[in-house]
Amino acid sequence: xxxxxxxxxxxxxxxxxxxxxxxxxxxxxxxxxxxxxxxxxxxxxxxxxxxxxxxxxxxxxxxxxxxxxxxxxxxxxxxxxxxxxxxxxxxxxxxxxxxxxxxxxxxxxxxxxxxxxxxxxxxxxxxxxxxxxxxxxxxxxxxxxxxxxxxxxxxxxxxxxxxxxxx
Ligand code: FE
Ligand code: FE
Ligand code: MG
Numbered sequence: 001x002x003x004x005x006x007x008x009x010x011x012x013x014x015x016x017x018x019x020x021x022x023x024x025x026x027x028x029x030x031x032x033x034x035x036x037x038x039x040x041x042x043x044x045x046x047x048x049x050x051x052x053x054x055x056x057x058x059x060x061x062x063x064x065x066x067x068x069x070x071x072x073x074x075x076x077x078x079x080x081x082x083x084x085x086x087x088x089x090x091x092x093x094x095x096x097x098x099x100x101x102x103x104x105x106x107x108x109x110x111x112x113x114x115x116x117x118x119x120x121x122x123x124x125x126x127x128x129x130x131x132x133x134x135x136x137x138x139x140x141x142x143x144x145x146x147x148x149x150x151x152x153x154x155x156x157x158x159x160x161x162x163x164x165x166x167x
Pocket of ligand 1: 140
């Protein structure tokens with residue numbers, strides 16, 4: 001990256017790059033978990049849940065794009081091999097082997113809660129140190145918080161529906 005752009009970063013850039021590559025790996029795994037879940041989802045409210053999962057997939061891919069661009073700008077290299085996502089990930093991957101709505105919602109809520117923790121830590125680490133990364137992380141964190149809320153409110157609707165059906 002430009003020398004002045006690097007000079008204003010008040011922290012170890014290699015350490016930051018390591019953390020960004022972990023988040024980058026999380027984003028790809030989250031993308032795939034949502035994307036496949038959206039196709040497989042079964043059960044009550046599957047259309048509404050599938051639409052939300054697909055929207056989140058698109059947004060996770062956009063996060064991967066933002067993080068990759070910042071890694072490159074910082075002079076780093078985004079993880080080049082998909083098998084390395086597993087080595088770097090913070091939040092892991094929950095396969096949608098059981099695609100029942102409730103199971104998928106719970107898996108993805110867990111993933112979002114992990115992502116919120118990851119980006120909150122990155123926000124704290126970059127605060128007053130790297131305003132450009134801080135700003136990007138804040139944008140992503142806002143969206144992860146929205147994702148958690150979207151899924152929890154769908155799960156609430158699902159529980160109400162199931163209770164109503166049982167009478
Ligand atoms: Fe994300
Ligand atoms: Fe998310
Ligand atoms: Mg949403």
